[in-house]
Amino acid sequence: MATEPATTRRGELPPELDDPLFRQAIGQFDGALPNAGIDPFVAEVLRYPERALSVSIPVRLDDGSLGIYPGYRVQHSSVLGPTKGGIRYDKAVTLGECAALAMWMTWKCALLRLPYGGAKGGVRCNPRNLSLGERERLTRRFTAELLPIIGPQRDIPAPDMATDEQTMAWMMDTYSMQVGHAVPEIVTGKPLSVGGSILRPEATGIGVVMVVEEAVRRLGTSLESSSCVVQGYGKVGAVAAHELAVRGARVVGVSDIAGGVHDERGLDLKALDQWRDEHEGIAGFPGSQDVSNAELLELPCDVLVLAATENQVTGANAANLQTKLVAEGANGPTSLEGDEILGERGIPVLPDILTNAGGVAVSYFEWVQDIQRLFWGPDEIRSRLADLMGDALSRVWDLSQSEGLPFRRAALVTSIREVAEALEARGIHP
């Protein structure tokens, strides 16, 4: 009598992970495997997350009622060290989305040669509808639910979409109360007062621009002669936009979730920040034209920075982009179809696992400083960040040239080889 196989058949996705973003991550992984040339069994191990926790978080709401929120933490690979990755609060959080983001974190850490594997977590909620008190209770209870699987040598959370320094301070405090003493190294992206690092809040945006500036130079132009559009004027995008302007680029368009603004002469970003703070958004900024997010992506420019969210450049709009270079500040902003169309059109894409890795790089510095109880100054951190980003870009660029691969493929191949080599050396226990 035929029986069901006990394990997932090779190449098949377990139903609980069958999510569009996880399929995108797996599609990229499968695409890179022929070039990576690793052992097929090792590849099969790396296809799936090592561990996933699903929790239900009860929260006492301000009106006295009780809300129950689904939360997840996925650890993709601990081959290279403790796992590392952000926590996001968003309406779209699913187990599969966390699994995709955790896998990308593994590749990102390996690409930068950080002693970490990848993880990601999140709570499915609408953060805009939660008061500060509700967010604190949600964060503390979520942290308590995560206690069995997190730890400074096991899994170290960080901020992501709609979570911030305050969220990390609550997580650090909740964990520390359980063990009986302060443990700053349990999370990164904390306020300076509880062991945070200088430059961590700006690190992702600055890292994006370090990669873009070097790529533009290698492509034979300069930031001074470049016009740039930035989608997503948040923690990553706003810093990247300012850093681009500081380095001489003309930032002609930026957007947030409500839409964007465009000024061909270059936006005055300081005035825009003031306008945003006074009007709770950037729309209507004097001297600029309002544009939708769809229109913003199709504006003519030299560099398009995607710093909002996933799945923004797709089969539906990739043919209409009028940029010479795409830089992925967000995770997964280009779908598989979008990527293919950009490739056919000869528009290079600086991939997320390289371009936005500045955040996890300075998170690593924060963790090292916390463990040592010895803190570094801004010049040391900026110079170490520049070294890591520059070295990763060089290795990706060289592989791309020597094996004729697009940058995303070259970055993935580099990362996959790093992790596979370590997994082969360690072997499978028992």
Ligand code: NAD
């Ligand atoms: P954020 O919440 O601070 O900012 C996101 C910005 O994008 C906001 O301006 C928001 O209004 C806008 N936005 C959201 N959805 C949008 C949509 N559908 N269309 C247009 N704009 C939209 O978040 P963040 O920390 O800046 O993260 C942005 C992206 O960068 C995410 O993909 C995140 O995973 C990635 N990332 C963040 C970090 C970090 O250190 N914060 C590090 C690596 C990667």
